[in-house]
Amino acid sequence: MRHVILGTAGHVDHGKTALIKALTQIDCDSHKEEKERGITINLGFAHMNLPSGESVGIVDVPGHKDFIKTMVAGAFGIDIVLLVIAADSGIMPQTKEHFRILELLGVANGIVVITKKDLVDEEMLELVQLEVAELLEGSSYESAPVVKVSSLSGEGLDELIMEISIMIPRLNIKKSQDLFRMYIDRVFNVKGIGYVVTGSVLGGQLETGSILNLLPGKGKQFKVRAMERHGIPIETIVSGDRAALNLSGFKMEDYQRGMVLSDQILDETALLDATFKLFSDEQMGLWSKVIFYSGTFESTAKVHVLNKDGLEKDEMAIVQIHLEKPAVLLNKDKFILRNSSNDMTLGGGVIIDTKPLHHRRRTPKLIQVLTELSEATLNSDQQFNMIKIELKKAKTPVFSEELAEALKLQHDELLHECDENNDGTVIVRNISGKNIIISSDQQIEYEKTIISMLQQHHETNFLIDEGLDVNELIGKLGLKTIEAAKMYIPDLLDTMKEGGSIRKVGNTWSLVTHQVTIDKKTQQQIDWLEKNLLGYNSQIPLNKELEAEAYSEKINRDNLKLLLKYLVHLGKIRASEGEYIHTNIVEEVKRKLMPVLVEKERGINEKEFRLLFDSTKNFVKTMIRILVDEGLITKSEFYIHITEKGKDYYKK
Structure with missing residues (x-):
């Protein structure tokens, strides 16, 4: 069974409510004020059963110019519109305004109903029909049926019901999305x-x-x-x-x-990118104050025209809309704009992005991206282009479920699009049962960036074979907070390894082309530095002292850091919070300290440690950090104690 909503539109007092009552025997003007004033103010609701057995929901909208926002709310979501025109009045201002609003809201199926035919002669009816033909010419309603009725006598109602029954099977069936x-x-x-x-x-x-x-x-x-x-x-x-x-x-x-x-929690937005068509006689400049309507939502707003300097009647543009209050809207939602005085409908359009950046500058690149986005949004056969554009916006790998949610596609539909229509611009990786999607351009960019980062690392650390580990790479790529990236980057590194550009060294990644070579001069500097640190025994050189001594050996500060890092890498020296101690000295401290700690159940304090080695406070604090890191000792507020691991070390 099809689920169809029928709506009315037209000028005030043209007989919309009377027509609905004649069709359904339901009076939609149920409010006291409506009865007193004889006009529809609020939305009215009814339903009718067709000869086929189908039941159609009906929304009766007000025709008065003061209630356009209610008309927009009622028109949002209808499938078929009955454009009502009174035979004794003809086309009036709200007839035209409602007609343009319906077109902008994408209500593509309509029937023109000329009411009150019993009040005029045939000549008048013909004149009204000519007016109608002129109004519909060139519009999406050009071939719409025109039915003449009398709600009072019932004449023409059977023909109208037949036209509704004929139109329903031709409607595009609405997709039942996951999102209610x-x-x-x-x-x-x-x-x-x-x-x-x-x-x-x-x-x-x-x-x-x-x-x-x-x-x-x-x-x-x-x-x-x-x-x-x-x-x-x-x-x-x-x-x-x-x-x-x-x-x-x-x-x-x-x-x-x-x-x-x-049935899902949807994000609020106060910033929208959209296409907009101006149909009023008023011009629009670069910035305009307006009132925004979509569904039942209403807000004052500012509109920024992006791809033009202004708009004339019937011109279309890409705009950014700044809402005064937040709304819950989706891409492809339709909207209407009225002027700030709320006495004229300016036009309407389609939302193409509910989460855009604030476009402060109207650059050619921005206009190109937004033009592509609008084309993909407005053409239902360009769903794959929407996927590509969303990935371009994301600039990161995304889980397929998240991408489907962002595009309001069913998950299977998204994967089908990526499989059937993929032109090589989108990559889908299945990693541990999760589909992760990324644009091929972004993957190439990541590969280039990783190569560049490793090159830079090797240039700075030319004495060390190791490169960067996966967490360092994820951090440098700015992806620490992206869960999909934490799965994607390791997989990408494996792919790059298979391609022969990088290799695994320990738990790090290095370029295949990187080879450590040490010339005679560098080796002499390494030997000097190691000997120098070994000579400090139970002291630690201040960094300034070490730099001065290195300078006398023609080793600058950057090279000194690299040489220290190299010796740490070889295990010749130990580093802790910027302090360096030769490994032989550390081992000597362990050899002397462990027996003392085994004997002293209460442990020793820092002063006793210092006296034991005739050393400085700095040396003691550094050694404590190193031995705690190794798990050989623990440090309370006042005392140092040996651990079980420390006792095992002592026994060996």
Whole structure:
């Protein structure tokens, strides 16, 4: 069964509500003020059963110019529109405004209904039909059926029902996405039941008992106690349904207009990239203050035109929208903009990015990227391009589940796109059962960067065979916080090893081309430094002293650091917090200290340690750090004690 929502549109007092009542026997003007004023103010809801047995949800929107925001909310999510034009009035300002709004919101299927035919003669009817043909010419509704009816007598209603029945099978079936989303357009309290919220289901499906998030907000969740579709209790609702939900624990103070219900927690945004078409006679400059509408959400905003210096009527541009208050929106959502006085609809468009950077400069590169993004967003056959663009934005490897969520695609659909339409620009790696996706350009960039980092490391550390370990590489690539990268980079390094560009040295990675060569002069400097450190015995040279002594041997500071690192690498000297001690001295300290600690159950303090070796405080503190790191001793506030490992060392 298809799940279809029918909506009305048109000028005030053209008979929209009367038409719905004639079709359904339901009066949508249920509010006291509507009865008194004789016009629709709030959204009205009804349903009708077709001869085929299908039940169609109906949304009746207000036609008065003061209630355009309510009209936009009602039009959001409808499948078929009935554009209502009164035969005794013809096309009026709100007829044209509603018509343009419907086009901008992407409501592609419509039927023109000329009402009140009983009030005019045939000549007048023909004139109205000519007006209608002129309005529809060149639009997506150019071939829409035109039906003349009288809601009072019922004439023409059967023809209208037939046209609706013919159109429904031709509709594109809405994909039932993983994500359930429904704007709340009405809230009321039912005695003995509690609060009920209604709306049009924009995507996904929902079962009784499910937990829903009320967004944007502070993480408030509600359990679905019961649901109705067209007044009938049901267990499941799907995309395209008009639904009423009874939410357990819901209170009126929880709700603000513009909120959406979803079975997932969605990020808020106050910055949007979008395509926008201006249809008003007003021009738009580089920056404009506007009122933004999408679904039931409304906010004042500023619009920055990015790829032009301004807009004339019927021109399209890529814009960045700065919302005054945060919203929960998705890519491909439609929106309408009105001027800051809220007395004119300027135009509308499609969101292409809900998480953009703030575009302070309108560079050619930015315009190119946004143009590609808009083309991919607006063309349903360019889903793979959307994947490529999202990866280009991410600039990192991503888990396939995260990418599917970002694009609001089903996971299997994403993997299918990457498999079927892949032109070599996207790489999917299965690592330990997880699919990690990256653009081929980004992988090439990582490979080049890793090679460059290792080259730089080897140039600085030319005496050492070891390179950088995987954690150092991840850190230098700026990927420490990216979980997918922690799995991806080790896998990439293995691939680079297979390609012959790098090799494993210990737990580090080095370039295959890197070979340690020590010339005679360097070897002499190494020998001098080792002998010099050995001569300090139970003292430690200050860094300034060591640098001065090295300078006299024509060894500058950078080379001294490299020589020290090389000797540490060979195990000839030990390093701790910038202090260096010859390994032979460390071993001598162990040989003398361990027997003393074995004998002294209470341990020894630092002063006793210093006296034992006739050494300095600095030497003692450094030796304590080294021996603690080796696990041979422990250090309390005052005393040094031998460990079990230390006792084993002593026995050996």
